[in-house]
Amino acid sequence: xxxxxxxxxxxxxxxxxxxxxxNFGDMDERSNYRKILHTAFDQGITHFDLANNYGPPPGSAExxxxxxxxxxxxxxxxxxxxxxxxxxxMWEGPYGDWGSKKYLVSSLDQSLKRMQxxxxxxxxxxxxxxxxxxxxxxxxxxxxxxxGKALYAGISNYPADKAKEAITLLKRxxxxxxxxxxxxxxxxxxxxxxxxDVLEEHGVGxxxxxxxxxxxxxxxxxxxxxxxxxASKGVFLKAVDITSDKIGKIKAxxxxxxxxxxxxxxxxxxxxLKDKRVTSVxxxxxxxxxxxxxxxxxxxxxxEKEELERIELILQ
Numbered sequence: 001x002x003x004x005x006x007x008x009x010x011x012x013x014x015x016x017x018x019x020x021x022x023n024f025g026d027m028d029e030r031s032n033y034r035k036i037l038h039t040a041f042d043q044g045i046t047h048f049d050l051a052n053n054y055g056p057p058p059g060s061a062e063x064x065x066x067x068x069x070x071x072x073x074x075x076x077x078x079x080x081x082x083x084x085x086x087x088x089x090m091w092e093g094p095y096g097d098w099g100s101k102k103y104l105v106s107s108l109d110q111s112l113k114r115m116q117x118x119x120x121x122x123x124x125x126x127x128x129x130x131x132x133x134x135x136x137x138x139x140x141x142x143x144x145x146x147x148g149k150a151l152y153a154g155i156s157n158y159p160a161d162k163a164k165e166a167i168t169l170l171k172r173x174x175x176x177x178x179x180x181x182x183x184x185x186x187x188x189x190x191x192x193x194x195x196x197d198v199l200e201e202h203g204v205g206x207x208x209x210x211x212x213x214x215x216x217x218x219x220x221x222x223x224x225x226x227x228x229x230x231a232s233k234g235v236f237l238k239a240v241d242i243t244s245d246k247i248g249k250i251k252a253x254x255x256x257x258x259x260x261x262x263x264x265x266x267x268x269x270x271x272x273l274k275d276k277r278v279t280s281v282x283x284x285x286x287x288x289x290x291x292x293x294x295x296x297x298x299x300x301x302x303x304e305k306e307e308l309e310r311i312e313l314i315l316q
Contacts (some may be wrong), residue, residue: 001044006108006279008203009178011152013081015273016295017047019209019282025055032287034068037289040303041073042082043295049181049207049282050115051085051126052107058090059114066115080121082113085156085181087126099129099137108149110132122178123150125166127157138166142173152178156209160194169200177204179279184208186217186253186268186315196277205279208272212283216242221250252314256307266297269310273301 003012019038024033029236037048052177054061062084073080086107089097095101108123123144125137141153142259153175155166165175177228180199190212199206212218214237224247225239250264274282 001295004279006205007199008178009152009176009205011081011178011276013047013205013207013280014045015298015301016045016269016280017046017049017081017207018291019049019235019284020061020065021051021054021209022284023286024061026056026060026193027056027145028065033064034072035288036285036291037065038072039291040285041076043292045282045295046079046213047081047083049083049209050111051088051124052090052111053088055189059110062111062114070116072154074232082115082117083122083124083154084108084115084120085124085126085154086131087124087129087156092252099125099127099132099140099247101136101140101143101197104140106139106146107116108144112149119148122152122154123178124154124156124181128159134165135169138173140168141170142175154179154181154199156181158195159190160198162264163195163204164198164202167198167204168311171198171202179203179205179207181207181209181282183210184272185211185213186271186311187213189315196275206277207280208278209282211272211281212265212268213237214248216250217253218265219254219263220249220265222254224248249314253311254309256314260300260307262297263293266300269294269297270301271303273297274303274308 002015004015006013050062050065052059052278087099088103090107123141129137144150145153155163155172155177158166163180170177182191182195196206221242225242238277254264258265260267269281272278283294
């Protein structure tokens with residue numbers, strides 16, 4: 001495993017981190033996600049990323065992770081970076097969503113109980129809140145760090161202008177923003193429109209999520225939408241979004257990946273890691289073998305200029 005400095009901080013993160021968005025809920029098989037966690041840690045993945053609403057049902061990923069943390073990883077807590085978030089709908093009523101101090105503080109208290117932890121290493125505001133003043137939301141992150149419930153503060157899904165404002169506020173409060181978690185892949189590139197520059201300028205790390213575009217950047221969709229795939233279920237990825245043009249791009253990218261001796265998924269991960277502004281990339285896994293396949297991307301993260309030019313032509 002390779003480790004990279006997170007912005008201007010003292011923290012290093014593994015080049016690949018494990019996200020528990022899917023596959024760790026009450027509907028999933030415990031023996032399988034236990035093996036996934038063991039495999040990740042054995043391979044040097046020291047960062048596990050959660051959120052209050054991960055499951056399903058919401059909260060179950062944290063509860064299940066907390067049980068395994070206590071049973072299997074109790075002696076290794078100080079070797080782990082554990083993160084959680086709040087910002088999306090978690091409970092009914094006016095205090096279970098968005099970015100108020102009430103919601104963020106209450107949510108983290110609940111998360112710590114579910115995970116049986118005294119603190120998380122990183123606590124994020126999960127998305128910008130158009131109605132709550134940014135000073136209140138960032139003030140909540142500052143309070144949480146000062147209370148010792150989190151060691152570092154982060155933000156997620158903030159566009160460049162809001163990210164810059166949030167980073168400035170946190171710095172002024174004395175709790176620097178450690179990291180930003182944007183949606184970023186070959187197919188979703190809004191982070192390149194100013195955000196990465198802001199993060200570099202202010203010494204803030206970057207950890208993209210959905211690096212495989214919900215599975216599009218794998219060999220699964222080379223021949224359309226297979227039965228049982230995420231797109232066939234139509235939750236976060238819809239079959240109507242997988243057009244013939246998109247499939248053509250996937251096939252062309254797969255051709256370059258094969259020339260590099262990689263799978264399409266491995267090349268998509270390596271493509272993100274080529275940028276020094278990216279600290280780590282969040283990967284998911286439904287089984288241990290899938291995780292090992294993703295980690296193999298680290299065998300080749302260098303791109304020739306001609307390869308990058310060909311990739312850009314395909315993505316236009």
